[in-house]
Amino acid sequence: MEEAAAREPVITLKNLTKIYTIGSEKLRALDGVDLEIYPGEFACIIGRSGSGKSTLLNMMAGLEKPSKGSIRIAGKQLERMSEAQLVQFRLNNVGFVFQSFNLFAMHTALDNVAMPLMYKGVGKMTRTSRARKMLTAVGLKTHMNHKPTQMSGGQQQRVGIARALVTQPKILFADEPTGNLDFNTSREILRLIRDICHERNTTLIMVTHDPEMAQYADRVVRLLDGHVIENTVNEHPAEIPGGVQAAQDDTVRDEDEE
Amino acid sequence: MKWIDILSQSLQNLLRRKLRSLLTMLGVVIGTAAIVVTMSLGAGAEKAQMEALESTTNLKLVQVYPFYGYDTSATGQRRVTKITDSVIRDIRAMDGVSAVTPMVNVWFGGSFALSTGKYENSYAQLLAVYPEDFAKIKKLKSGRYFSGSTDRMEFIMSEIAMLDFRDPKKEYEWVDYYSILDAGGELPLPDINWLGANYKLILRWEDYSQAEPPNYEPEITEKEFKARMVGVMPADLNDWQFSYYTVCNLNWLKKIYKENKSWFKEMGFEMESYDNVYVLADTVEDVEEIIDQLNDYGLQYSSPLEMVAIMKEQIATVQSFLGFIGAISMLVAALSIANTMMMSIYERTREIGVMKVLGCRLSNIRMMFLMEAAYIGVFGGGLGLIASYSLSYALNNVQWIQEIVASFMSGSAIFETGGSSTSVISPQLALGTWAGVVAVSVLSGLYPAYRAMRLSSLAAIRNAD
Numbered sequence: 001m002e003e004a005a006a007r008e009p010v011i012t013l014k015n016l017t018k019i020y021t022i023g024s025e026k027l028r029a030l031d032g033v034d035l036e037i038y039p040g041e042f043a044c045i046i047g048r049s050g051s052g053k054s055t056l057l058n059m060m061a062g063l064e065k066p067s068k069g070s071i072r073i074a075g076k077q078l079e080r081m082s083e084a085q086l087v088q089f090r091l092n093n094v095g096f097v098f099q100s101f102n103l104f105a106m107h108t109a110l111d112n113v114a115m116p117l118m119y120k121g122v123g124k125m126t127r128t129s130r131a132r133k134m135l136t137a138v139g140l141k142t143h144m145n146h147k148p149t150q151m152s153g154g155q156q157q158r159v160g161i162a163r164a165l166v167t168q169p170k171i172l173f174a175d176e177p178t179g180n181l182d183f184n185t186s187r188e189i190l191r192l193i194r195d196i197c198h199e200r201n202t203t204l205i206m207v208t209h210d211p212e213m214a215q216y217a218d219r220v221v222r223l224l225d226g227h228v229i230e231n232t233v234n235e236h237p238a239e240i241p242g243g244v245q246a247a248q249d250d251t252v253r254d255e256d257e258e
Numbered sequence: 259m260k261w262i263d264i265l266s267q268s269l270q271n272l273l274r275r276k277l278r279s280l281l282t283m284l285g286v287v288i289g290t291a292a293i294v295v296t297m298s299l300g301a302g303a304e305k306a307q308m309e310a311l312e313s314t315t316n317l318k319l320v321q322v323y324p325f326y327g328y329d330t331s332a333t334g335q336r337r338v339t340k341i342t343d344s345v346i347r348d349i350r351a352m353d354g355v356s357a358v359t360p361m362v363n364v365w366f367g368g369s370f371a372l373s374t375g376k377y378e379n380s381y382a383q384l385l386a387v388y389p390e391d392f393a394k395i396k397k398l399k400s401g402r403y404f405s406g407s408t409d410r411m412e413f414i415m416s417e418i419a420m421l422d423f424r425d426p427k428k429e430y431e432w433v434d435y436y437s438i439l440d441a442g443g444e445l446p447l448p449d450i451n452w453l454g455a456n457y458k459l460i461l462r463w464e465d466y467s468q469a470e471p472p473n474y475e476p477e478i479t480e481k482e483f484k485a486r487m488v489g490v491m492p493a494d495l496n497d498w499q500f501s502y503y504t505v506c507n508l509n510w511l512k513k514i515y516k517e518n519k520s521w522f523k524e525m526g527f528e529m530e531s532y533d534n535v536y537v538l539a540d541t542v543e544d545v546e547e548i549i550d551q552l553n554d555y556g557l558q559y560s561s562p563l564e565m566v567a568i569m570k571e572q573i574a575t576v577q578s579f580l581g582f583i584g585a586i587s588m589l590v591a592a593l594s595i596a597n598t599m600m601m602s603i604y605e606r607t608r609e610i611g612v613m614k615v616l617g618c619r620l621s622n623i624r625m626m627f628l629m630e631a632a633y634i635g636v637f638g639g640g641l642g643l644i645a646s647y648s649l650s651y652a653l654n655n656v657q658w659i660q661e662i663v664a665s666f667m668s669g670s671a672i673f674e675t676g677g678s679s680t681s682v683i684s685p686q687l688a689l690g691t692w693a694g695v696v697a698v699s700v701l702s703g704l705y706p707a708y709r710a711m712r713l714s715s716l717a718a719i720r721n722a723d
C-alpha cells in the first residue's frame with residue numbers, strides 16, 4: 001500500500017523477544033520480531049497454534065512485558081510504562097476483542113458496551129447514548145437489554161466489538177474473534193469488524209489460525225516458532241462473500257428465532 | 259471512574275451473591291450486636307448507679323477541710339491549716355463556686371434543749387451555716403429560709419429531728435422512723451404548731467463526771483434564748499448532713515458567741531476557725547475545676563465525684579472484659595469478610611482481567627472491592643444496630659428475659675440496677691460502633707482488594723482458552 005507506506009507507522013516493533021521460563025526450560029515464544037503496521041490497516045497475524053500469535057498481540061496491547069526489544073505504539077514506548085500507565089494507555093488508545101467474548105454476564109448488552117466509558121468517567125446519560133449508537137452500528141438495536149446468556153455467540157461477539165470500539169480507539173486488537181463461531185457467523189463477524197474499522201479508520205490487528213481469513217486483510221504476517229516468516233501487503237484484498245447490510249440483519253433475525 | 263459508578267458497581271457485585279453476602283453480613287450483625295449490647299449493659303449499670311448516687315448525694319457538693327497531716331514544705335505545696343472567714347471569701351471567689359458555708363457543729367460541754375409548751379427536745383444538735391448559702395444547698399418542704407436577722411434565733415429542722423420533741427412526763431416511746439420512711443409512710447409527729455410556736459433554746463451545763471460534790475461548776479450554768487422555727491426540711495434518710503440537726507444561722511451564732519465569749523469558752527466551745535466547709539458547684543462539671551483550685555490553694559477536700567470515678571472504673575473493668583468478647587466476635591466477622599472477598603475475587607478473576615484489559619484503573623478496581631467490603635460493614639453494622647436496639651428493648655422490658663439476666667448478674671454488685679433500665683444504648687455508642695465496624699470491614703477488604711488489583715489480566719483472560 002503506497003498510501004500507507006508514505007505515512008508514519010502506528011505500530012513499530014523492534015527485535016521483540018519474549019522468553020518464558022518453564023522450570024529450567026527457556027521457551028522463546030517470540031524471537032526478534034521486527035514489524036511495522038500503518039494507520040487504518042487491517043493486519044492479520046496467522047500461524048499454527050503455539051507459534052506466538054497471542055503473545056505478539058498481547059504485547060502490542062500492553063498486556064504483557066517483552067523480555068527484550070521495543071514496542072512503539074501511537075508515539076508511546078510501551079515497554080517503559082508502568083502497569084497503571086498501561087491501563088490508562090489501553091483505555092485511551094486500544095480496543096480489545098476476545099475469542100471467548102468475555103462479556104460481563106450480569107450486565108445487559110447496553111451496560112457491557114457502556115462499561116469502558118464508565119471506566120473513563122463518562123456520565124451515565126452520555127455513555128448510555130453512545131453505547132446505544134454503537135450497538136445500533138453493530139446491528140443489535142433490538143437486543144440492547146439482553147443479557148449475554150440470552151444471546152447467540154454471534155450476537156455476543158457483536159456486543160464485544162461494540163464494547164471495544166465505543167471509546168473510539170486508534171487500534172483494535174482481536175484474538176481469534178471468530179474462533180468460537182460457526183462458519184457463516186464467522187464471516188459475518190469478520191465483515192462487520194472489518195467494515196466498521198474501515199469506516200472509522202481504525203487500525204485492526206487480528207490473530208487467526210484460519211488461512212481463509214488472511215485473504216481479506218491488507219497485510220498478512222505469518223509466524224512460525226516466534227519468527228516472522230512472511231510479511232506481505234495485499235494490494236487487493238478479497239471481498240468477503242455475502243451482502244453487507246442484508247447479512248447483518250439476517251444474522252440478528254436468525255438468531256432471534258433460536 | 260465516577261464515585262457514584264464505583265459505589266453502584268460494588269453494590270451490584272455484592273447483591274449478585276445474595277446468600278453469601280447475607281451470611282457474611284450475619285457475622286457482622288452478630289459482632290455488632292455483641293459489642294453494642296455488652297457495652298449497653300455497662301452503660302445501663304453506670305446510669306443506674308449514677309441515679310442511685312444522685313438520689314442520695316448532691317454531686318455538686320465538695321467538702322473542704324483544713325490541711326492537716328504530712329509536712330509539705332519540701333514539695334512546696336501550699337498548706338492552709340486554719341479555715342477562717344477570709345479563706346471562705348477566697349473560696350467564694352473561685353471559678354464555678356455557687357455557694358460556700360462553714361458547717362459549724364456546735365460542740366458544747368453541756369446540752370442544748372429546745373422546748374415549746376409541754377414538749378422538750380433534749381437531744382438537739384446545733385449546726386450553724388450561712389443563710390444565703392444554705393438556701394442554695396438545701397431544699398425545704400415547707401416554711402421559709404432564714405430571714406437574715408440576728409435578733410432572734412431562727413432554726414430549720416427536718417421531720418426526723420422534729421420527732422425528738424417529746425412530753426417528758428410521758429413514757430419514752432421509740433419511733434422506728436427508718437422503717438416508716440423506707441416504706442414511704444408519714445412520721446407520727448407530736449401535735450405542735452411547728453412554725454407558729456414560740457421556742458426556747460436552753461444551753462445548760464452538765465457535769466459528766468457526776469462527782470459528788472461536783473469538781474467544778476461554772477458561775478452561770480444555764481443560758482436561754484428565744485427561738486422560732488422558720489422552715490421544715492423533708493425527712494431524708496440519706497441526708498446525714500442536715501437531717502439530724504437543728505440548723506441555725508451562723509451570723510446569729512457569731513453574735514451570741516461574741517456577746518458571751520468567756521462563758522462559751524468556759525463551756526468548752528471555741529469558734530476561731532472552721533473544721534468543715536461545704537462548697538456547692540454551679541454544675542457537676544465545675545466540680546473538677548473547683549477541686550483543682552482548692553488543691554492549689556492548699557486545702558483538703560472530698561467529693562462524691564471521687565466515688566463516681568471509682569464506680570466508673572469498676573464498670574469499665576467489667577465492660578472491657580465484655581467488650582473483649584464482643585471484639586472477638588467482630589474479629590471472626592472480619593475474617594469472614596476477608597474470606598468472602600477472597601472467594602469473590604477468585605471467582606471473578608476473569609472478569610477482573612477483562613476490566614483491566616478494557617482500561618479500568620487499578621485504583622478503581624481496588625476501590626470497588628474496598629467499597630464492597632464497606633457495604634458489608636455498613637449494612638451488617640446497621641442491621642446489627644437494629645438487632646441491638648431490639649435486644650436492648652427486650653432486656654429492659656420483657657419480664658422473663660430480665661429474670662434470666664438478673665440470675666446471671668446476681669453475683670455482680672455492679673449490675674444491681676434496682677429496677678431501672680439494664681441496657682442503655684447511647685447515640686455515641688451506636689454510631690461509634692457502627693463507624694468502627696465499617697472501618698474493620700474496610701480493613702478486612704484491604705488485602706483482598708490489593709490482590710484483585712494485582713491480578714494479572716493476561717492469566718485471567720487465558721484461563722478459559
Ligand SMILES: Nc1ncnc2c1ncn2[C@@H]1O[C@H](COP(=O)(O)OP(=O)(O)O)[C@@H](O)[C@H]1O
Nearest residue numbers: 020022027029048049050051052053054055056
Ligand atoms: N504464560 C506463559 N507461560 C509459559 N509459556 C507460555 C505462556 N504463554 C504462552 N506460552 C507459550 O508460548 C508459545 C506461544 O504461545 P501463544 O502466543 O499463545 O501461541 P498462539 O497464540 O500462536 O497459539 C506457546 O508454546 C505457549 O505454550
Ligand SMILES: [Mg+2]
Nearest residue numbers: 053054055175
Ligand atoms: Mg492464541
